[in-house]
Amino acid sequence: MSATDAGEAVARAHREEWARVVAALARRFGDLDIAEEAAAEAFATAVERWPVDGVPPGPGAWLTTTAHRKAIDRVRRENRRGDKQEEAQLLYDDEPPAPPGAVEDERLRLIFTCCHPALAMETRVALTLRMVGGLTVSEIARAFLVQETAMGRRITRAKAKIKTARIPYRVPSAQDLPARVSGVLAVLYLVFNEGYLATGPGTGPVRHELTAEAIRLTRLVRALLPDDGEAAGLLALMLLVEARRDARVSPGGELVTLDEQDRGAWDTALIAEGHRLVRERLAAGAAPGRYQILAAINAVHTSARDVRDTDWWQVVALYDQLVRLDPSPVVALNRAIAVAELDGPEVALAAVDRLDDRLAGYHAYHATRADLLRRLGDGPRSRAAYDRAIELAGNTAEIAHLTRRRDRLGQDPPPQGG
Structure with a gap:
């Protein structure tokens, strides 16, 4: 097996198996340092061995066994095995196994x-x-x-x-x-x-x-x-966001914003499940929490067959509720983006600029300013904001999107109205 193929296999195993390996070691030894370090050593061993021996049939089992041996070796090297066993006994879950059907x-x-x-x-x-x-x-x-x-x-x-x-x-x-x-x-x-x-x-x-x-x-x-509103709200929020996954990145690796996405590529089953959860929480009549409100906002977005059909008044009203629960600058920034669709980019830009001292190191703040300035026809200030957003962004698809937007400044007429 080539070193490249083996490296990709190790990277994939890390993504898929890290949590399982660490959790198994934490349960066995009751020590997070031992669990983390032994897991890391197991993956380092995989980097050395898999190009030579090939990827094992069960990478997760191989990694767990290797990590377990590394953990035992560490305990022995430290010559404090009795102390470690005492700690493990104190931290180890000694409850009887959960009955069938319980979450475990x-x-x-x-x-x-x-x-x-x-x-x-x-x-x-x-x-x-x-x-x-x-x-x-x-x-x-x-x-x-x-x-x-x-x-x-x-x-x-x-x-x-x-x-x-x-x-x-x-x-x-x-x-x-x-x-x-x-x-x-x-x-x-x-x-x-x-x-x-x-x-x-x-x-x-x-x-x-x-x-x-x-x-x-x-x-x-x-x-x-099952009766916790925020647990249901977070699940609904995740499902409604995940439903748009296949439409979010172009074949060329560029982020596709919500207004440009092919809504026919959205996962209708996930949307239906997310909407059902939102309706259940509304029917419960309890005051919504943060995740429930965010889920409701995404339900509004995913209810529109076309971006022009989006009920922006409802989106802003939901953000007003969220601001009362979570008056953070990031929530205020997202509210301003929705306000731009109702009251225009100039009103939104004034709200965004008030957040400068708290979000100066946040790429989305500069990306939002860049887009609002672009819509107002202020090319030089928009370009400067795009440059700063690109500098701060860490996602490759988002960087590609921001770079294209910046490079097209002056080529496209600014949009009319909100």
Whole structure:
């Protein structure tokens, strides 16, 4: 087997098997450092061995077995096996197996361990993105808009706290679930977003394995909490976004924006399921949370057979609800994009410019300004904004889209009206 083929096989196995390997080791040894490092050593061994020996028939099983041996070797090398076994006994889930039909998944256990309330919310999200999503520290840092070194320290401290506090590796009991689910949903949403708009080096513009895994785990959380509105809302949101996947990137690898997508390529089954979930939450009559409102916004978009049929008034009204729940600058930016369709780009640009001090390092802020300035016919300022957006963007398809838009400035007449 060529080194290239073997390298691609290792990369594919990392995408598909990382979470399983880490979760299996965490359950066995009760130590996230051992789990992560032994998994990394197993993949490094695969890089060396697979070009020589060929890819094994079961890459996941091979990696898990190799990682398990690496973990045992590490414990022996440290000459503290008794201490490690004591820690493992304290952290290991000793509950009897779940009865048939109960939700049981190693990766879900790992998520709940990483999302323990003893950890700060941002730390829970970052740790789970690393341990379950398999994202690199640099990818996670970009998602949080912080420096890579700061994110690395945050993850290291989180793993140490789990060990020190002897946080158990298990899905919490029924009475503890509601208090724990918000952190888990936040994690799954960010995992999905990294797959939907991938930023990691060497990845494609979309990481299907991450979006699929986020949806799968969100279904499990909803099965655990069938009456939780936000679990249903997040699942609906993911389904409605995932339904547009095949229309989002052109054959040439360029991002296709919502207004330009071939709506005939959308997955109607996913849209129908997402709409059903949104209707169920509306019928429940409870005040919607953040994910339910985002799902409703996407339901409006996916209800329109043509972009010209979009009910922008309803979209803005939903964003008004969301701003009251989440007055973040990113939500305000997205609201301004919808306002541009109702009140025109000049009104929207004024709202966007007020966010400059908080979103100066966010590529979507500059991309939005660039588009609004383009629509207003301000070519020089639009070009400068496109340049900054391209500099900050990490997704290859998005960079291609922004570059084309920038290079066509002055060639196309600005659009009329909103």
